[in-house]
Amino acid sequence: MVEDSPSRREWLAGAGALMALSALGPSAAAAVPVAPASQPATRASSPLLTRRIPSTGETLPVVGLGSWITFNVGNDRAARDACVEVVRAFFAEGGRLIDSSPMYGSSQPTIGYALAQLGRPATLFSAEKVWTSDAARGGAQIEASRAFWGVPRFDLLQVHNLLSWQEHLPRLFEMKRAGQLRYVGVTTSEGRRHGEIEQVMRTQPIDFVQVTYNPIDREAEQRILPLAQERGIAVLVNRPFRQGALMEALAGARLPAWAGEIDCAHWAQLVLKFIVAHPAVTCAIPATSQVEHLHQNVAAARRRMPDAALRERIARAVADA
Numbered sequence: 001m002v003e004d005s006p007s008r009r010e011w012l013a014g015a016g017a018l019m020a021l022s023a024l025g026p027s028a029a030a031a032v033p034v035a036p037a038s039q040p041a042t043r044a045s046s047p048l049l050t051r052r053i054p055s056t057g058e059t060l061p062v063v064g065l066g067s068w069i070t071f072n073v074g075n076d077r078a079a080r081d082a083c084v085e086v087v088r089a090f091f092a093e094g095g096r097l098i099d100s101s102p103m104y105g106s107s108q109p110t111i112g113y114a115l116a117q118l119g120r121p122a123t124l125f126s127a128e129k130v131w132t133s134d135a136a137r138g139g140a141q142i143e144a145s146r147a148f149w150g151v152p153r154f155d156l157l158q159v160h161n162l163l164s165w166q167e168h169l170p171r172l173f174e175m176k177r178a179g180q181l182r183y184v185g186v187t188t189s190e191g192r193r194h195g196e197i198e199q200v201m202r203t204q205p206i207d208f209v210q211v212t213y214n215p216i217d218r219e220a221e222q223r224i225l226p227l228a229q230e231r232g233i234a235v236l237v238n239r240p241f242r243q244g245a246l247m248e249a250l251a252g253a254r255l256p257a258w259a260g261e262i263d264c265a266h267w268a269q270l271v272l273k274f275i276v277a278h279p280a281v282t283c284a285i286p287a288t289s290q291v292e293h294l295h296q297n298v299a300a301a302r303r304r305m306p307d308a309a310l311r312e313r314i315a316r317a318v319a320d321a
């Protein structure tokens with residue numbers, strides 16, 4: 001492939017950002033300045049890209065925080081305090097959405113501990129799940145989760161892995177009507193049960209869907225992401241790094257020279273920008289136990305975004321690395 005000339009590359013990066021912005025609407029356009037490449041990517045100078053939740057118009061930063069495994073640290077005080085630092089950095093960077101589940105061991109109490117230590121940040125957007133095949137236990141499980149987090153109500157409750165969704169969704173819709181939660185969703189991962197997710201998206205008034213999507217796992221592009229746009233459903237993206245395996249595979253590979261054109265200094269940022277530049281995606285939720293990685297990940301929501309051609313180039317570079 002012929003390398004782009006510098007002037008064409010600069011134009012593409014700028015045009016890519018503008019295309020991404022026009023797909024996002026006015027609030028996103030305000031959120032992502034297209035700065036000259038020479039300007040350093042400082043945190044203060046470049047706000048986080050946000051996306052609208054279609055059902056309300058509320059905006060969310062496009063990078064959130066997962067909690068599976070990374071926050072499952074039990075009662076180990078030092079490990080819990082290390083998680084507090086990750087959450088502190090997340091809010092300091094302007095992050096809002098934290099995702100957890102009753103399936104994630106001690107992650108819920110770890111999050112609750114961190115929120116208490118940090119004075120319960122008002123900007124938190126809490127995303128939880130109900131995960132039980134015994135629908136009669138759903139209410140008690142949600143209440144136990146709420147107590148772990150120490151929040152008055154969850155912003156989003158999702159049916160984890162579609163488990164007994166036919167039984168859980170009526171309860172969640174009722175809780176939403178009663179003001180006991182704000183949004184309802186369903187989740188799956190690793191391409192499982194996409195046909196059933198589609199059925200739920202077509203027939204149920206859900207606000208959010210959560211699926212796996214990254215430069216290697218692209219099945220969601222075929223039907224789920226277009227359907228989400230058509231039906232006005234927000235999309236959370238789990239396993240952006242294939243539970244870390246993708247980052248390990250890329251660890252020894254040289255970052256492409258053109259990564260700087262979209263303000264990426266790490267592979268993790270190329271992967272996250274690939275994901276969040278898709279106009280159907282509302283928020284990617286990478287998990288990390290490290291403050292340094294947290295900063296890298298949230299920085300992917302800043303500055304220039306790839307256009308469609310550059311997204312394909314990222315996918316090729318990741319596959320070939």
Ligand SMILES: NC(=O)c1ccc[n+]([C@@H]2O[C@H](COP(=O)([O-])OP(=O)(O)OC[C@H]3O[C@@H](n4cnc5c(N)ncnc54)[C@H](OP(=O)(O)O)[C@@H]3O)[C@@H](O)[C@H]2O)c1
Nearest residue numbers: 066067068187238239240241242243244268286287288289
């Ligand atoms: N069905 C479902 O509902 C479902 C399924 C799966 C996941 N989820 C949600 O999605 C979240 C994300 O998925 P995931 O936890 O499976 O995996 P992931 O976010 O794809 O990967 C997490 C791993 O990536 C590493 N990592 C993070 N940032 C990095 C960086 N900048 N550089 C290098 N390595 C980095 C982390 O290691 P370090 O700790 O060393 O940074 C961690 O081991 C989960 O935590 C969970 O909240 C939901």
